[in-house]
Amino acid sequence: MTLSPAGGVTATAVDAALDLLATRPLVVLTGAGLSTDSGIPDYRGPGSPARTPMTYQEFVGSPQAQRRYWARSHLGWQRMGRAVPNDGHRALAALDPALLITQNVDGLHEAAGSRRLVALHGRVADVVCLSCRSTSSREQLARALDELNPDWLARHGWVASRPDGDVDLDETDDFVVPACECGGPLKPDVVFFGENVPADRVARCYAAVEALGTEGALLVAGSSLTVMSGLRFVKRAAAGGTPIVIVNRGPTRGDALATYKLEAGCSEFLGDLSGSR
DSSP, X not given: OEEOOTTOOOXXXXXXXXXXXXXXXXXXXXXXXXXXGXXXXXXXXXXXXXXXXXXXXXXXXXXXXXXXXXXXXXXXXXXXXXXXXXXXXXXHHHHOXXXXXXXXXXXXXXXXXXXXXXXXXXXXXXXXXXXXXXXXXXXXXXXXXXXXXXXXXXXXXXXXXXXXXOBOOOOOTTOOOOOOTTSOOEEEEEOOBTSOXXXXXXXXXXXXXXXXXXXXXXXXXXXXXXXXXXXXXXXXXXXXXXOEEEEOSSOOTTGGGOSEEEOXXXXXXXXXXXXXX
């Protein structure tokens, strides 16, 4: 295994990784580090603040928790909803891998034109009712929230953003949240911590990774692989003898399984890879 030295990455390691990936069928797994160049902060990169995200159990447990979530998320949506794809997203769309698995909920891969895509954790631009399971758009909900809370953005628009599309805010008791037409509570159609990824998504990803065998390669870009939802695909690739390249600033839980681990920026590396294929 070739690892980059602390504080940098050798040209030899980058070139070797690019050579490995240049002609092989690819599955790509992306995380929050890919979207930092679009202005969306990541969870665990260098300098990222410690945070405790709301769990699924907490969200469904009380109307107060739901109000707190939507009050914060409505502010964060004003920023995430305006984010645009960066060079890394565009490079992956051009690469058109056998499957692109993203842990991100920002929808930027779709906006960049990626076609064969599994949004593992859903998309924050979609809303689901927990009672009738009907879905609607986040833009529609945002308009309703603006009407019900007309001064919210003016009062709190300065607070700091978080990676999953919300903000750091405690004063939420006066925020008003609409219910679904059926009366049920609304939730972003994303997988919260403590909630299971839908089984059909996981099965599709496993199948794509297993199909790589020893002739393909798994590329991980911008993920620390801290949670099992992404790490399991790295483990499955390693078990099948598939070469693995990880590009991430900072250590990951998959480093010991990687053929190459590169401490490098995702956008630059993916641009180089797109140009080499």
